[in-house]
Amino acid sequence: MLIYLIIIWKMDKYEREPLINVIVHFLWGAFGAIFFAVAGSSFFNFLFATKNNTPPLIVQSVIFAPFTEEIAKGSFLLKTVTDKKFDNLIDGLVYGGAIGLGFGMTENFIYYLSYGTTFYAWLQLVIIRSGFSAVMHCISTAALGAFLAIAKFSENSIKFLLPIFGFLIAMVIHSIWNLSVSFVNTYIWGTIFIFLLIIFFISLFKFFIVKERKIILRELTEEANMNLIPFSHLSILSSKSRLKKGWIDERIRKLYVRTAIKLAFRKAQFKISNGYKKLYYENEIKQCRNLISDLLSTNIK
Known part of the structure; x- marks a missing residue:
């Protein structure tokens, strides 16, 4: 999972996020989300239990577990997305993926202890859960993170529906x-489904x-028009040439x-901001411009 x-x-x-922030989200998935997911599943099993039976395993697996686990994993993202440093679309994928991987790691460990009674059984679990189940957790929460990011940076009047859709x-x-x-x-269909999910995630x-x-x-072209950045740098700064x-x-x-x-x-x-956030970004813009001006005035080739 760390790989x-x-x-x-x-x-x-x-603009990579600080690695420590990514690890914090990973740890939330590994410990916090696991705790709330188990508590939530237990609550639903109790709520829908009959006098003599608990809900069927298929119901627990297909309805209760996805509902409670995705809420437990995604709840932390609701706080993250409000941070001013959550500043681009990919942040949602990275932070959501990190939470999902942390959750998958702990869930895998529990499965290994519970069902890896023989070497062959353990090996099967390692392959299936590391290659598929944990990847599913990563992509599902990353999908939610993506929709939260789109909602944050969208000016659409119905953007409040995007987190629900995610x-x-x-x-x-x-x-x-x-x-x-x-x-x-x-x-076999599950295996194919995961491969399609991986393609979707990379795309x-x-x-x-x-x-x-x-x-x-777009934004640096405006700076070039104001003579802050040379036009020759635009294609470099936005490509691998940088x-x-x-x-x-x-x-x-x-x-x-x-x-x-x-x-x-x-x-x-x-x-797209307003209020104190607009003032915050305005100050950041001034600082960036001043630093770039100082750098280029003495060091440009």
Whole structure:
């Protein structure tokens, strides 16, 4: 799960979140979300139990577990998305994915202890749960994170519906996987479903990266028109070329790139914000411009 976590973190190409923040979300999934998910499932089992029987396992697996677990995992994102440093679309995917991976890690550990009674049984669990179940948890919560991010940066009048839609998608993903592995003759469909989910997840990541590239180009073009940034830097700052040496003094390259990208995102957020957040972003924009001006005035090639 930690390997998956690092891969997702590194997929954020333009402005990676602090690794410590990503780990905090991972730990929430591993401990906090697990606790509330177990408590929620127990409550629903008690609520819908008859005099002599608990609800059927298929109901617990396909309805109760997805509902309670996705709420438990996603609740932390509701706080994260309000943070001013949650500043681009990919943040939702990264933080949501981190929570899902943490949850999957602890759930896997419980399964290994409970059902890995022989080496063969343990090996099956490792392959199935590490390669499929935990990935499902990652993608389902990342999907919710994506919709929360879209809602935050959208100016659409019905954006308040997006978090609900995101939760429903997360729950449906979870339910389909649990249903597919509940029967021997449907297991292959579950495997195919996960592969399709992985393709969807990677495609969504790439789509958001393209959106961020467009934001960077749009906002920095305005800065170039104001003579803050050279026009020749626009295509470099928004592409992999920014990682290469030689196009600007190497002593300032990394700081210049980080500041320029930060400036672009802060400007985009400023345009859709109001109140104290607008003032916060305005101050950040001024700081970024001043730093870029200082860097370029003495070090530009």
